[in-house]
Amino acid sequence: MITMIRSSLKLLLRNKGFWFFLVVVPALSSLIFLNWNSSINMGSHSYDLQREIMEQTSITERVAYYNSDGAFVIKVFDAAGSSASEYMLNRLAQSGLFFVARAKTPDIDRASVDAQIKCDCEDDRMGAAMYLTKDFDLLISEGKALDALTLYVMSEDSRYELFESEVKAIVKEIEQAQKQVGVDKVGEFLKKRDESLPKKEIKLLSGKGKRSLNFEQEEQKARVGYGFAIMTLGYVFGGIFIAHTIIKEEKDKVLTRIRLTGLPSIRYFGAKFVVSVLSALAMTVMLGLFSSFGSVDSFGMNRFTFLGLMFLQGVIFSTLSLILGVLMGNIGNANICAFTVWSMSSLLAGTYFPLDDSTKIVKAISSIMPQTWFLEATEMIYVGDKKVYLMLLCVVAAYLIVMLSIGSVGIKLRNGEE
Amino acid sequence: MIRYLIKNNFKLMARNWVNVFLLILCPLLVSAVLISAFSTLLAKYEKVDSFKAGFSIEQGSKWETAESIMIESADKAGIVLVKYQNADPEQTIRNEDLGGFVTISDTGYRIYRTEDEKVKGMTLEYFFSVFFEQAAAAPAGAASAAKIALSVEHPEFTKAVDSKDYYGIAFLLYFAWCGILVAWTLLSSEKKIGIGKRFIVSGLSETQVTFAKFIPTTLSVFLGIGIACILSSVLFGVHFGNALVIAGLLLAMIAAAIALGLAIHSLTDNILVTIISLFALVWVMGFFGGSFETYMFSSHSKTLKMLSPIYHCNRAVIEYSAAGSTKFIPSALLYCGGITVFCLLLCVGVNNLRRRGRA
Structure with missing residues (x-):
């Protein structure tokens, strides 16, 4: 058997394709750990705790991105620019229900606002829009709120009602304050009054089913996920190259000759399995070498734990592709199959982006993918959960048992056919 | 007539497993993942009762x-x-x-x-x-505040679409545009075995030969995408509007996509080059048309968007399905119809020229 392992290893090391995957894939994977721009973001930045007015540079700038998590976005065309209008917008923004995006446009008139609103209706997304006229303060003091501002209903959102009544309440307060202190000082007066109100503080807690990772850990997890995805490619092809040797040996009748020596086929496949584990180990060692240039902070756990995770994953994937390759019995099909396994499993395991909000079916499919469990293990390691090692052992054992038993049955069936 | 050719070609393509993979599995998987990736960004507010x-x-x-x-x-x-x-x-x-x-x-x-x-x-x-x-x-008295009259406008806005409806539909359309791939084996073996030359002998006109490829390919892509639509509505709960309207739009769009593919193929006479250039073209059209970043959010210039046929198709199908109404159906149909007619004419013309050169 040792001779078998040795000769298979020789075959493998002579294969240029294997060397390519052995060197390039770990190098690519560790590039992620060396050079990672932390601002990479799917554009779904959460504005949960935004309580300030978001200033827009022009009236044509889009506000749709602020809608994340179903916030009620109000686009404001502010021609007034007075302390009273400032007060009004601030109070809306601080209530926590509305997101105020304001463009300061001192010279804009109603017609151009209407024209912009017409465009926004088709190409932007917001809860409501508001136009504050140039003479906002004066008109309110005269009791002409009807002319002072215009609201535009831009969605079917039920919070519009609250928005309108809130605006009415604030207009009323401004009007009353104007009577007390005069039109000019009303903003400061109201601001001072609000300072005597109880101070609000917000604490955002992480979701229930989730482990609470901090921002840095979330980023590290994303990075490790990308690492998993890239390394899977290498491991899968490592297994495929060994499958190639089996296919070739079968074709060239080498297998028959080996059988004639009295070697049972379990030992033959056992040797191939050992070689695939060794190839996974080699790739992991390469990854270890390359990633040693990066700092530990980039993956947020002990270097050896990280490499251990990778290696276990490598064992699963190279075995899987080894078995698939043997079952396919054809080098071309085996390659396509490996590529499919790689792209689909990484996508469905959520290594590229989290699948927390997906449907039950996608989640069920996702939990069949090995990487899902390794991402889970990564989280557990981050929060210091000791059960992680037992879990990993179970996961790896389960995958190997399932794959080896299905594989041996499949090979028997295929041999029976011939 | 060419009926037997259409039937034969349709059988050839419907039997191909690439069909199932490209037209059903791929769009479903990609949309499933994108739906979840963008779900918070496109989330709609739903009031909680108590x-x-x-x-x-x-x-x-x-x-x-x-x-x-x-x-x-x-x-x-x-x-x-x-x-x-x-x-x-x-x-x-x-x-x-x-x-x-x-x-x-x-x-x-x-x-x-x-x-x-x-x-x-x-x-x-x-x-x-x-x-x-x-x-x-x-x-101050909430009662007196409520009496204040404000001027409120109700412009006609496009209703919000959530990520499920958006990506669930957009990627079916995107893959439909790549539909020429199902004709890969058909076109490549025709060239390899030299069937084109035999058609010349049989007395079939180029128009007939072109339609014998165009009709079955369109139908088999339509079949695959149709199944994917049903599956995505069952599996993910994607909303589709009136089935007949959607089917009509899809058919017009797929016809345009296949006609475009065939036209490129007749120009290049090489299936690999056709597929690569068509995919690149579709990618660019999709990039500006909102296949990747939603069209509401992308900041590409409006002219570029309006030039992309995928933009019109996306808006027509998505808004019709999810929001109930859209202004884009006429422009989408016009675009697709225009592409179909132009590309088929081009295809027949080029093939005729080639035949004459050969003859």
Whole structure:
């Protein structure tokens, strides 16, 4: 058997394709750990705790991105620019229900606002829009709120009602304050009054089913996920190259000759399995070498734990592709199959982006993918959960048992056919 | 007639497993992942009817006297406030399944919101903001404020589409545009075996030969995408509008896509080059047409968007399905019809020229 392992290893090391995957894939994977721009973001930045007015540079700038998590976005065309209008917008923004995006446009008139609103209706997304006229303060003091501002209903959102009544309440307060202190000082007066109100503080807690990772850990997890995805490619092809040797040996009748020596086929496949584990180990060692240039902070756990995770994953994937390759019995099909396994499993395991909000079916499919469990293990390691090692052992054992038993049955069936 | 050719070609393509993979599996998987990736960004607000939230008031605080009023007005706002004195807010939220928690002291209040219950947290925060404002400010009288008349406009807006409907549909359309791939084996073996030359002998005109490829390819792509539509509506709950209208739009679009593919093929006479250039073209059209970044959000210039046929198709199908109405159906049909007619004419013309050159 040792001779078998040795000769298979020789075959493998002579294969240029294997060397390519052995060197390039770990190098690519560790590039992620060396050079990672932390601002990479799917554009779904959460504005949960935004309580300030978001200033827009022009009236044509889009506000749709602020809608994340179903916030009620109000686009404001502010021609007034007075302390009273400032007060009004601030109070809306601080209530926590509305997101105020304001463009300061001192010279804009109603017609151009209407024209912009017409465009926004088709190409932007917001809860409501508001136009504050140039003479906002004066008109309110005269009791002409009807002319002072215009609201535009831009969605079917039920919070519009609250928005309108809130605006009415604030207009009323401004009007009353104007009577007390005069039109000019009303903003400061109201601001001072609000300072005597109880101070609000917000604490955002992480979701229930989730482990609470901090921002840095979330980023590290994303990075490790990308690492998993890239390394899977290498491991899968490592297994495929060994499958190639089996296919070739079968074709060239080498297998028959080996059988004639009295070697049972379990030992033959056992040797191939050992070689695939060794190839996974080699790739992991390469990854270890390359990633040693990066700092530990980039993956947020002990270097050896990280490499251990990778290696276990490598064992699963190279075995899987080894078995698939043997079952396919054809080098071309085996390659396509490996590529499919790689792209689909990484996508469905959520290594590229989290699948927390997906449907039950996608989640069920996702939990069949090995990487899902390794991402889970990564989280557990981050929060210091000791059960992680037992879990990993179970996961790896389960995958190997399932794959080896299905594989041996499949090979028997295929041999029976011939 | 060419009926037997159409039938034969259709059989050839419908039997091909690439069909199932490209037209059903790929769009479903890609859309499933993108739906979840963009779900928070495109989330729609859904009002919660009534929920439970916890609170505690610091002992000796002046707000203790306002407790009953607070509970009463919260009840009107759909929040059931339950008092948990001296409890740890984080633990209580998790153990008692609360929508949020508020701790009140003399100087201020602190609101605990969770990521799971965003709407409840929002509602809770808004309620307390208003409550403390009204408690502190002079009771101006909500009644007199409500009497203020404001000018309110109701422009005709495009209704919000969530990520499920958006990506669930956009990627079916995207893959439909790549549909020429199912004709790969057909076109490549025709060339390899030299069937084209035999058609010349058989006396079939180029128009007939072109239609014998165009019709079955369109039908088999339509079949595959149709199945994918049904599956995505069953599996993911993607909303489709009136089935007949959607089917009509899809058919027009797929016809345009296949005609475009055949035209490129007749120009290049090489299936690999055709597929690569068509995929590149579709990618560019999709990039500006909102296949990757939603068209509401992307900041590409409006002219570029309007040039992309995929933009019109996306808007027509997505808005018709998810929002119920759209202005883009005529322009989408016009675009697709134009592409189909032009490309088929081009295809027949080029093939005729080639035949004459050969003859």
